[in-house]
Amino acid sequence: MRELVLGARGVELARYVYEPDTPVFESPKPYFHPVRTLAGDVVTAYRPHDHRWHRGLQMTVSDLSGENFWGGGSYVREAAAYVDLPNNGTIRHEEFLSPGVERLTWHTQGGEHWVDEIRALAVTDVEDDSWTLDFTTSITNVRGRDLVFGSPTTNGRPMAGYCGLFWRGPRSFEHGEVIAAGGDGPEMMGRPSRWLAYVGGHDEVDRSSTLLFVSGQPTTWFVRTTPFAAVNPSIAFSDELVLPPCGTLDLHYRVVVADGAWDRDRLESYVKEHP
Numbered sequence: 001m002r003e004l005v006l007g008a009r010g011v012e013l014a015r016y017v018y019e020p021d022t023p024v025f026e027s028p029k030p031y032f033h034p035v036r037t038l039a040g041d042v043v044t045a046y047r048p049h050d051h052r053w054h055r056g057l058q059m060t061v062s063d064l065s066g067e068n069f070w071g072g073g074s075y076v077r078e079a080a081a082y083v084d085l086p087n088n089g090t091i092r093h094e095e096f097l098s099p100g101v102e103r104l105t106w107h108t109q110g111g112e113h114w115v116d117e118i119r120a121l122a123v124t125d126v127e128d129d130s131w132t133l134d135f136t137t138s139i140t141n142v143r144g145r146d147l148v149f150g151s152p153t154t155n156g157r158p159m160a161g162y163c164g165l166f167w168r169g170p171r172s173f174e175h176g177e178v179i180a181a182g183g184d185g186p187e188m189m190g191r192p193s194r195w196l197a198y199v200g201g202h203d204e205v206d207r208s209s210t211l212l213f214v215s216g217q218p219t220t221w222f223v224r225t226t227p228f229a230a231v232n233p234s235i236a237f238s239d240e241l242v243l244p245p246c247g248t249l250d251l252h253y254r255v256v257v258a259d260g261a262w263d264r265d266r267l268e269s270y271v272k273e274h275p
Contacts, residue, residue: 008126018093027071029091031058037209039259041202045168054168062163063150067108075152114143130258139249149241159189161237162222165253169229173200176225179264186225196221198231199261208261216252
């Protein structure tokens, strides 16, 4: 396992594991864990028993032309169930081109090279009680024919449109508060919004934390508060996205990690001041 440590003001903010020791069934890929607030509270979960392939914050795709870069079983329309298939792909770190700029390749379980990716990571906007992870990626189709991004919902399972950058929160964040530009609560599942925030409480300490996700492109959100805390600005919630040969999909996200329970006024003010 090889990793980078991201920090500011003497605080370890996150570990980016870019060469993980991950079983094939869990679709090996880089991930961020632990992610911490400036107060030191951990706001990610790692390999929970219910979904062992959930690892903090990671870029992943649940269905890419029938291949699974998410982990675990694949939802099969005909079976109306998740089925374990020999289709768990790998997102492989190749090299760092410069500090914070990474080259990766995506390979199917059968060994086919389908994607070249350039990923840029940066810690920005470190303030008194918050910091931001800027996550930018360019995903290029080198397969030689169309790549189709999908999700369990595009395969027939309602309200399971997860695909793309995915955050799994700690267990104490269950039943947290969801606040978004387009509404409030878990009813934001499957709805569009430019930004969405999740507020959760920590065990053992009398503190809360807020994660604010800002999408640089139109986004439909996958969000759950139970049975676990999860947020995903989905790139293929209910409609497939087709990337032609040699085409590139550019995505940009900002993940703000904040101390305390931010209310709507604070969130809207932050988004306005940090365009």
